[in-house]
Amino acid sequence: MSIEVPRKGTEPADETGSDTGSAAPETTKAGPWRALRPLVLRLHFYAGLLIAPLLLIAAVSGLLYSLSFQAEKFVYRHELQVPAGDRSVPLATQVEAARKAHPEGTVTAVWPSSEDGATTRVLMTTPQVEEGESLAIFVNPYTGEIRGELADSFGALPLRAWLSGLHSNLHLGDFGRNYSEMAASWLWVVSLGGLLLWLGRRRRAKRELLLPERGATGRRRALTRHGAIGMWAVAGLVMLSATGLTWSKYAGENIDAIQTQLGGATPSVSAELQPGGGEGGGHEGHDGGGEAGHQGPDIGIDKAVEAAAAKGVDGEIAVTLPADGSGYVIKETDKQFPVHLDSVAVDPADGGVMDELRFADYPLLAKLTRFGIDVHMGKLFGLANQLALAALALALILLIVWGYRMWWLRRPTKDRTLSVGRPMPRGAWRKLPVTVLLPIAAATALVGWLVPMLGISLLVFLVIDMALGAVAKARSRA
Secondary structure (H helix, E strand, O other), X not given: OOOOOOOOOOOOOOOOOOOOOOOOOOOOOOOHHHHHHHHHHHHHHHXXXXXXXXXXXXXXXXXXXXXXXXXXXHHOHHHHEOOOOOOOOOHHHHHHHHHHHOOOOEEEEEEOOOOOOEOEEEEEEOOOOOOOOEEEEEEOOOOOOEEEEEEEEOOEOHHHHHHHHHHHHOOOHHHHHHHHHHHHHHHHHHHHHHHHHHHXXXXXXXXXXXXXXXXXXXXXXXXXXXXXXXXXXXXXXXXHHHHHHHOOOHHHHHHHHHXXXXXXXXXXXXXXXXXXXXXXXXOOOOOOOOOOEOOOOOOOHHXXXXXXXXXXXXXXXXXXXXXXOEOEEEEEOEOOOOOEOOEEEEOOOOOOEEEEEOHXXXXXXXXXXXXXXXXXXXXXXOHHHHHHHHHHHHHHHHHHHHHHHHHHHOOOOOOOOOOOOOOOOOOHHHHOOHHHHHHHHHHHHHHHHHXXXXXXXXHHHHHHHHHHHHHHHHHHHO
């Protein structure tokens, strides 16, 4: 996100800002790019200057969130870990222990211990937790002893849940979500714009495309570091932007509608016992079930898990207990490679499998959405995913710092001490051929509709730029 500000007295096309006197000149190839480049550079300037603070907040909070997975294991080790035993007690016994600890609550889901020394997590709805959260009771699977209890927010314990809220909405609710959607809306624009500008530069050696220039000083050193790190990070940043938009408020609704029309909606296993009964499909393993428990014959959670295992749904699983009119839903939750995300619905009356859904049968768009969201949240492939997220967040922080440093080193300090600098001159779009200008305008309008935060802010930038241009023109006449 380089903030390219030409110094007074230099040609606007001189983007290198050489401090050594030996900078390679910019490319001057004829064609649409020669006219398009100043427009991209101007957009990059405004986006870098005005949107970078939002991106910096998202990057810092995202870095903390990516590290929270391992921190969670340490902070809550008493609740999550127990000495391994020889034999586990039945799941029904573990669930009953949680019920006795909180008789006022309703058990909605169970995450059985999936490895030696791990506790079982029994999730309940109780007056103690806020709406949308569950109370997690941690049970020793070998003794049935209660190890502790914590608030659970979609699988995240308090530390990670707090950092997740900071990253997504700054703990300001729906209003705060506008910040993260604005950041996600612009991240791919500044990333791809920076990529085009970096690829369009003329350089002495090919290695300088991926590595900072040797011996550079001052602004040029910041520029080459900015560009080289951006080349390594651009694919990951675009991915984070795209996946972040999938669950944003405004762009997310448009993306969901398009995905549904293309037949890429995420399917769910049906656990309905009879027409008009409650549906058990689509739960995430911790927020399913109803306030009123299942009425009628019930084989119990242990036999339901056995029935699922007979269909190959075993290992790391989440069990949603039956509600009125629905059966058990057992889902695999193992997101290591290869992923295991199959699910089945089990009739609580006789243990028969009513429906099964294999992840291999998901539509391609649904698979890509699932993978993309899990990568963004650091859940896919475990520690490797979390370290990659941390590296991307750190890279974005450095890109922003170097971008502002370039602006600071080339700010006009003699004639306008309070100025924020000067972007590329206006009117570059007039030099574009109509065959290039019209498709760009159409694509901009389409993207602005699909990503409303981007479209609205782009219009605001345009209005401000036109107003500044009018003021400058009036001053020049005076």
